[in-house]
Amino acid sequence: MDRKLRIRIFLRLLFIQSGWNFERFQNMGFCFALMPHLKKIWTDSSRLKKAVLRHFGIFNTQPYMAGFIIGNVCRIEEKISSAQDSQEEQKFIMVSVNIKSALASSFASIGDRMFWGRITSINAIFCLIVWILFGFYGWFLIDAEPDVSVYVLFAGPLLGTVFAAYASLYIRWKGLGYGYLCGGSKLCGLDLLPWSKIISKLSLAGLVSSVLIFIFVLISAAAYYYKSFGVEGVILKAVLVASAIGIFLIFRKLKKSVFLVLATLLVFSSVVVIISRIEGIALIL
Amino acid sequence: MEIMRIIISGLIGGIFHLDNAQFGQFFISRPAFIGVLMGSLNGCPVQGAIMGILIELIYSDFLPLGEIVPPNGLIAASIAVLLYSHAFQNISLAFFIGIFAGSLYSKVEFVLRQKRSAWNAKMEMEINENRFKINRWIIKALIMESVIASGFIIFFSLIFKIAVKFCDFSRVVPVTDLAFSLVPWIVLTALILKFKKQVTRYRPQAAGHRQQKKQANNATNKRAA
Numbered sequence: 001m002d003r004k005l006r007i008r009i010f011l012r013l014l015f016i017q018s019g020w021n022f023e024r025f026q027n028m029g030f031c032f033a034l035m036p037h038l039k040k041i042w043t044d045s046s047r048l049k050k051a052v053l054r055h056f057g058i059f060n061t062q063p064y065m066a067g068f069i070i071g072n073v074c075r076i077e078e079k080i081s082s083a084q085d086s087q088e089e090q091k092f093i094m095v096s097v098n099i100k101s102a103l104a105s106s107f108a109s110i111g112d113r114m115f116w117g118r119i120t121s122i123n124a125i126f127c128l129i130v131w132i133l134f135g136f137y138g139w140f141l142i143d144a145e146p147d148v149s150v151y152v153l154f155a156g157p158l159l160g161t162v163f164a165a166y167a168s169l170y171i172r173w174k175g176l177g178y179g180y181l182c183g184g185s186k187l188c189g190l191d192l193l194p195w196s197k198i199i200s201k202l203s204l205a206g207l208v209s210s211v212l213i214f215i216f217v218l219i220s221a222a223a224y225y226y227k228s229f230g231v232e233g234v235i236l237k238a239v240l241v242a243s244a245i246g247i248f249l250i251f252r253k254l255k256k257s258v259f260l261v262l263a264t265l266l267v268f269s270s271v272v273v274i275i276s277r278i279e280g281i282a283l284i285l
Numbered sequence: 286m287e288i289m290r291i292i293i294s295g296l297i298g299g300i301f302h303l304d305n306a307q308f309g310q311f312f313i314s315r316p317a318f319i320g321v322l323m324g325s326l327n328g329c330p331v332q333g334a335i336m337g338i339l340i341e342l343i344y345s346d347f348l349p350l351g352e353i354v355p356p357n358g359l360i361a362a363s364i365a366v367l368l369y370s371h372a373f374q375n376i377s378l379a380f381f382i383g384i385f386a387g388s389l390y391s392k393v394e395f396v397l398r399q400k401r402s403a404w405n406a407k408m409e410m411e412i413n414e415n416r417f418k419i420n421r422w423i424i425k426a427l428i429m430e431s432v433i434a435s436g437f438i439i440f441f442s443l444i445f446k447i448a449v450k451f452c453d454f455s456r457v458v459p460v461t462d463l464a465f466s467l468v469p470w471i472v473l474t475a476l477i478l479k480f481k482k483q484v485t486r487y488r489p490q491a492a493g494h495r496q497q498k499k500q501a502n503n504a505t506n507k508r509a510a
Contacts, residue, residue: 017306019426022352023402028426032419045415052412056405060351063310116348117483120312121476124341127317131334139335140469142376142462146331150321153334157318165311200484207480214473244467245474252478258346259388261471262464266381269464 001037001074001180008036009070013172016066025060030070037074041081051077054093061104062111064168067175068189069103075183095184102186110195118202119167123160125209130156132216140217141224243268287371291442294326298363299435305359306349307430316340316362323363327370336365336380342472343384346479354391354398360438361387367442372449375458377465386441393437401426 001009012033019028034055042048061069076096083089131139131152138146175189182188225233244265251261301322304314312318320337324330340361347355365383373379408422 014309015307015423017310018308018423019401019404020306020398021401021405022398023405027405028401028408028419028422032423035417035419039417048417049412049415052417053409056409056412112348112350116350120315121345121479123312123315124317124338124345125476127338127341131338136334138331139338140473142335142466142469148331150325150330153321153324153330154318156334157315157321157337161312161315161318165313168310168312203480203483207477207484210473210476210480214477217469217473240463240467241470244470248471248474252475258343258475259384262343262381262384262468265464265467265471266460269467270460272463273459 001071001177005036005040006176006180009033009074010067010173010176012036013067013070013176016063024056024058026063026066027056027059030059030066031055033066033070034073034077038077041078051080054096055100059100059104061108062115064115064171065107065111065175067172068107068179068192069100071176071179071181072103072183072185072188073100073179075180079184099184099186099188103188103190106190110190110199113199114195114202115164115168118199118206119164122202122206122209123157123164125206125213126160126163127156128213129209130159132213137220137224140221144224240272287446288443290327291367291371291446292439294323294363294367295435295439295442297326298323298359298438299431299433302357302359302434303427303431305357307427314359316344316358319359320362320366323366324370327366329366329370332369332376332379333362333366336369336376336383337362339380339468339472340365340384340387342476343468344387346475354395356384356388357390357394357434358387360390360434363438364441367438368445371442372445373454375454375461377461378454378458380465380468381461382445386437390434390437393433397430397433 012035015032016026016029018032020026021028031052035052038048038051038055042051055073073096076092076099080089080092080096083092128139131137131148134148134152134155136146136148136152136156138144138148174192178189178192221237222234225237229236247264247268248261251264298319301314301319303309304311317334317337320333320335320340321330322333324333324337327333340358344356344358344361347353349355361383363383364386365379368382369376369379404422408419411418
């Protein structure tokens with residue numbers, strides 16, 4: 001595959017999720033990305049038609065990992081086009097179908113765990129760390145009046161975005177080239193990087209940083225409430241926070257959605273507000 | 286002027302919405318970024334940032350796996366900022382309505398994806414007639430997604446802008462304020478539990494590897510002895 005063609009397929013790969021549908025998932029995006037290569041190797045329109053229809057079936061994987069599969073399929077298509085007889089051609093067609101579905105599910109599992117399961121949350125952590133470093137605490141001290149520059153506000157989410165966008169583009173580009181190189185192999189691309197190691201390292205980094213952020217928030221909030229409302233303020237806030245976390249943990253144990261937690265939090269808050277309006281209790285509070 | 290701002294913000298939201306699933310997925314449609322962007326456009330970047338990051342942390346609980354259509358963080362953050370800026374002037378109320386709008390939009394997205402299923406037969410027919418115009422369908426999908434997302438943001442914001450003139454929302458504000466002040470604690474706890482679960486899931490595997498290594502070492506030692 002020459003560089004020009006690789007760039008064309010890579011750019012089209014960015015549209016892999018366009019046309020996502022429940023019947024065949026990413027089939028439209030997959031064919032759209034594959035089209036320049038198919039047009040190059042199948043000059044006869046009836047054979048091109050057969051090739052396009054062959055790849056118009058069900059296809060679904062993690063979008064950033066699709067490069068591995070498209071690279072692989074490009075290579076197998078070349079083998080089909082240069083087959084000596086119809087028997088060999090059929091053999092390669094079968095290989096193409098089998099490898100496509102096998103790799104799609106393997107890469108979906110890796111990509112989902114790595115990007116959706118870890119990197120999206122780590123992105124949010126990056127944002128929080130940047131804001132904390134530049135002294136923006138408004139996201140957890142809601143009643144405080146924050147004074148912060150717009151550049152800092154933009155820097156938080158942009159740092160994570162740049163990191164994740166780079167990782168996603170790198171994997172797509174590398175995957176396309178690597179998939180093409182080892183096309184036809186069932187393990188193609190699965191050995192490119194130590195995926196399990198990367199995933200477990202990301203989890204550990206996420207856990208450590210989220211625990212550190214929680215401790216920082218806890219100490220800062222306690223100091224803020226002590227300064228503003230005294231010991232009573234800290235105790236009252238601690239009771240409310242503990243109750244909210246308790247509600248969340250119960251629902252988490254019951255495997256209920258976070259929306260139910262928010263709804264319960266609203267009910268809990270309305271009960272607290274009503275109680276705080278009863279004269280005697282309001283005085284104690 | 287305010288309505289014009291809502292419309293412009295809605296159109297920008299619709300364009301950025303393409304990054305969500307249709308094109309690229311470079312994470313620029315994440316609520317934390319969109320919150321700051323929409324906030325800057327509507328004169329409330331700090332509130333946009335606060336609502337954006339909290340929406341992002343809440344929605345990170347939903348993963349777009351297989352056929353699952355997760356709630357839309359971009360729609361939630363955009364609507365929350367527009368409601369804060371042009372309707373309520375209250376961050377907590379705008380936040381909870383934004384969260385609701387984001388989850389409601391996932392139903393709209395579900396319908397859109399279902400509608401696109403019908404395109405397969407038409408496209409197949411075209412291919413059979415040697416017309417390879419897949420790019421046309423891709424462009425159609427992009428325009429459809431963008432227009433509907435923009436329309437949803439504008440419509441939802443305008444409805445609440447009108448509703449605020451007829452309904453008194455001030456009664457619920459103390460309740461939403463209190464609930465909103467507790468949200469950061471819940472999302473941080475959720476984040477820790479999420480990563481803790483992921484780390485412990487890998488621990489037995491690692492322990493298994495260690496045990497295998499130990500057994501292999503023992504066997505070599507025995508052989509050497």
